[in-house]
Amino acid sequence: MPDHRTAVVALDPEVKADLVRRLKTARGHLDAIVGMVDQDAYCLEVLRQLSAVRSALDRVGRIELRHHLQHCFVEAMRTGDEEPAVLELMETLEYDKNVV
Helix, strand or coil: CCCCCCCCCCCCHHHHHHHHHHHHHHHHHHHHHHHHHHCCCCHHHHHHHHHHHHHHHHHHHHHHHHHHHHHHHHHHHHCCCHHHHHHHHHHHHHCCCCCC
């Protein structure tokens, strides 16, 4: 697991608030899905809700990736840390198989 660093540039407060809201909404939906499974809800309803949570998380991931590219990656390239930055980017892209 990578070390716990802080962002080169913190998220804009409005973007951060949006991400937190999206994540809390996804968490709420996921809790609801657990309840649906416990109550033997219809399979397609569970699948539909899972898809909605996946979409919400994917959106958060894209926002975070954009921020990383615009700030952390660019700063690493600017300061001459190209090779570690590229390796880190490749590792980051492996988290989402839909990106590459």
